[in-house]
Amino acid sequence: xxxxxxxxxxxxxxxxxxxxxxxxxxxxxxxFKQQSEQVFTAIKEVFSAAGARKEEIDSICISEGPGSYxxxxxxxxxxxxxxxxKPCDVxxxxxxxxxxxxxxxxxxxxxxxxxxxxxxIYNGSEVVMEDCALPIKxxxxxxxxxxxxxxxxxxxxxxxxxxxxxxxxxxxxxKADQIAYLTPKYLKESESYQR
Amino acid sequence: MIERMxxxxxxQVVEIEKDSFDHPWNRGYFENELNDSExxxxxxxxxxxxxxxxxxxxxxxxxxxxxxxVVKKDYRHRGYGRKxxxxxxxxxxxxxxxxxxxxxxxxxxxxxKLYKMNGFTTxxxxxxxxxxxxxxxxxIKGLIEAKPRKVLAIESSCDETxxxxxxxxxxxxxSVVTSQIDVHxxxxxxxxxxxxxxxxxxxxxxxxxxxxxxxxxxxxxDAIAYTIGPGLIGSLHVGGIAAKSLAFFYDKPLIGVHxxxxxxxxxxxxxxxxxxxxxxxxxxxxxxxxxIENDESFRIIxxxxxxxxxxAYDKVARVMQEGYPGGPIIDKLAREGKAHYRLPTPKxxxxxxxxxxxxxxxxxxxxxxEADGNEINKNDLAYAFQETALNVLVNxxxxxxxxxxxxxxxxxxxxxxxxxxxxxxxxxxADHDLILPPLKYCTxxxxxxxxxxxxxxxxxxxxxxxxxxxxxxxIED
Amino acid sequence: xxxxxxxxxxxxxxxxxxxxxLETGMTVALKGDLAGGKTTFTKGIGRALQIKDVIxxxxxxxxxxxxxxxxxxxxxxxxxxxxxxxLGISELADEGITxxxxxxxxxxxxxxxxxEVSFQYIDDNTREIAFIPHGERYESIAKEMTC
Numbered sequence: 001x002x003x004x005x006x007x008x009x010x011x012x013x014x015x016x017x018x019x020x021x022x023x024x025x026x027x028x029x030x031x032f033k034q035q036s037e038q039v040f041t042a043i044k045e046v047f048s049a050a051g052a053r054k055e056e057i058d059s060i061c062i063s064e065g066p067g068s069y070x071x072x073x074x075x076x077x078x079x080x081x082x083x084x085x086k087p088c089d090v091x092x093x094x095x096x097x098x099x100x101x102x103x104x105x106x107x108x109x110x111x112x113x114x115x116x117x118x119x120x121i122y123n124g125s126e127v128v129m130e131d132c133a134l135p136i137k138x139x140x141x142x143x144x145x146x147x148x149x150x151x152x153x154x155x156x157x158x159x160x161x162x163x164x165x166x167x168x169x170x171x172x173x174x175k176a177d178q179i180a181y182l183t184p185k186y187l188k189e190s191e192s193y194q195r
Numbered sequence: 196m197i198e199r200m201x202x203x204x205x206x207q208v209v210e211i212e213k214d215s216f217d218h219p220w221n222r223g224y225f226e227n228e229l230n231d232s233e234x235x236x237x238x239x240x241x242x243x244x245x246x247x248x249x250x251x252x253x254x255x256x257x258x259x260x261x262x263x264x265v266v267k268k269d270y271r272h273r274g275y276g277r278k279x280x281x282x283x284x285x286x287x288x289x290x291x292x293x294x295x296x297x298x299x300x301x302x303x304x305x306x307x308k309l310y311k312m313n314g315f316t317t318x319x320x321x322x323x324x325x326x327x328x329x330x331x332x333x334x335i336k337g338l339i340e341a342k343p344r345k346v347l348a349i350e351s352s353c354d355e356t357x358x359x360x361x362x363x364x365x366x367x368x369x370s371v372v373t374s375q376i377d378v379h380x381x382x383x384x385x386x387x388x389x390x391x392x393x394x395x396x397x398x399x400x401x402x403x404x405x406x407x408x409x410x411x412x413x414x415x416x417d418a419i420a421y422t423i424g425p426g427l428i429g430s431l432h433v434g435g436i437a438a439k440s441l442a443f444f445y446d447k448p449l450i451g452v453h454x455x456x457x458x459x460x461x462x463x464x465x466x467x468x469x470x471x472x473x474x475x476x477x478x479x480x481x482x483x484x485x486x487i488e489n490d491e492s493f494r495i496i497x498x499x500x501x502x503x504x505x506x507a508y509d510k511v512a513r514v515m516q517e518g519y520p521g522g523p524i525i526d527k528l529a530r531e532g533k534a535h536y537r538l539p540t541p542k543x544x545x546x547x548x549x550x551x552x553x554x555x556x557x558x559x560x561x562x563x564x565e566a567d568g569n570e571i572n573k574n575d576l577a578y579a580f581q582e583t584a585l586n587v588l589v590n591x592x593x594x595x596x597x598x599x600x601x602x603x604x605x606x607x608x609x610x611x612x613x614x615x616x617x618x619x620x621x622x623x624x625a626d627h628d629l630i631l632p633p634l635k636y637c638t639x640x641x642x643x644x645x646x647x648x649x650x651x652x653x654x655x656x657x658x659x660x661x662x663x664x665x666x667x668x669x670i671e672d
Numbered sequence: 673x674x675x676x677x678x679x680x681x682x683x684x685x686x687x688x689x690x691x692x693x694l695e696t697g698m699t700v701a702l703k704g705d706l707a708g709g710k711t712t713f714t715k716g717i718g719r720a721l722q723i724k725d726v727i728x729x730x731x732x733x734x735x736x737x738x739x740x741x742x743x744x745x746x747x748x749x750x751x752x753x754x755x756x757x758x759l760g761i762s763e764l765a766d767e768g769i770t771x772x773x774x775x776x777x778x779x780x781x782x783x784x785x786x787x788e789v790s791f792q793y794i795d796d797n798t799r800e801i802a803f804i805p806h807g808e809r810y811e812s813i814a815k816e817m818t819c
Contacts, residue, residue: 073391077440084399383734667725
């Protein structure tokens, strides 16, 4: 089993190839708002570093958001198009949950602009508080380890090792039943304009 | 019936061979070829147990040699040679051979004619090739028939998500479009973020649908094209990422198409363009006169200094408190209208356009009529606006053609669907090779991107996987 | 805090003056009727930002993004009618200057602090333009504009 993992939701551009239970190649660089130009360079790099052929992948895992609107659409578009046409399985994981990476008592935060943050609280594999967007002033972070934009809460920024986080959170990946209907989790409003 | 030669055919074959050549192959040679030759394969045409003709192929990697075709004396000039040649060509193709080669005596006119008729060409003469001192021609035939190449194209520059597949002979395999117009009409315009989100929702369904309707596989296409610009940045990104995904995972060259070239080249579905071409490009975002010397040289000779023609329609519809989009609404109202109101014709130098003043004139007229207590006749106002605006377009095009004589005149873009504009074009440019785009292809679609992409393919103009989208790209770039 | 302009050129010049005073991340709300001079004024702001493409009011796309030495986000909110959808504009606003025409339909998205510019049609050429600061950091700009 060979899985291509992609996270373009926020500040980093991360690609990783996971074969069975091992990361066989990884790329992770800060690349805020440049991901759409760089993403295929990164994907190419992990395939060549791993000596893997792209025909070999049988699944794709992406972070579904929240994050930058443009960013979350990049990995989502790749996963939807390749997942449907190749076809191959598509898995998604919340970007906040990914950054929390199964740590205990962990609050993952991300700047949502206009004095708000995207926030989710995780304790190992357990969801303590679902991802949502909240005003910064409503956040009480004192009991938690903070990952993500900690500086917004007077702590340190820490995005961790994202390729490793993909591997660690693998039991929490959600398999998409209908790839065509996958949409990013923007979190700030209704998910679809179709209604 | 032609089959692989068998041992029991050999008696007859050796006789025919002796009868046909001064230096015949002997029985041992044939036996050898039948038994253990890896590279040679013999065939015989047998009717009622009688060998009529035979021939042999030698395979050498992607090439094969036609070593001989022999027809029994009594059966010559009756089509058996041609029949054998066709069969051997078929076999060679099936074996994956790319070229078929043979030598023939320069004096053997009948054989040379047969080969030429069947697609062989002489590549050189070999002096003293045969034992009797005769020269020979080397002849070859390519076995790979150049199949027209296919392009899969994705369009997502504004509010339509679309995918289409076409080949170089302009056979349309599929063209799938979903419009977001219902959603955007709630906002009275295209909201960029909303458009981007809808593109992501639709993209995989649309591409898959186009591939399925075409009854092909992505592997079968020869290039992936997408709209690289101009357009809404977020919308362009989605189509770009989708196209790059296909190009990367299926190892296909990638073509970044200028959106307006798509609107222009969709006209080739009607008939070929004769260069030079004058294109009047009219849409919600563009009003341009483009002089096209050939399919690689585009020059904007006139453009709008303020509103695009489509925007002018939207704004006038707004002044009249009609809906969105304004184009079809005003076109329809104007059909019922008559010359009643007078609006000033916008005056701009050279071939440029301006519609902002015309929009203001409409507004002032409405205000004045209201102040005077008159009810506005919307049909007549729509008529006055439409006649004024569209006459500016065709007049400028006419002027431009005096300085830049052209063979074809084409109309392109969403506003090309306007019924009155089509009428005016037909009235004024009947003396030119005028092409009006099919109504169903006036609005954004991917087929137009595919049509334009064929030109990029022809000139091998490809882009890399890290090519950025270009929201305000010029057609001259 | 009112200025009178007597022709398009003056309106553009006034817009250019404002464009030079604006800082990245700021929002300007332009109030006034159709043909009130809002778009002309925005052309001036665009000139200050060294934007080369044509600036016109973005009816078709509601938001137009222009790239100069800074980005200009030009919004025509007329048909938005204060709906609740996220237009993604907050994601952009920090990175450039936002100009909103018809802000009365944009209440949902308008930041707490912004500069209001109000246009009054006097006659074909003459416009009365008022600068009303909402929030501290716009006060000095409004003052500067009217002296």
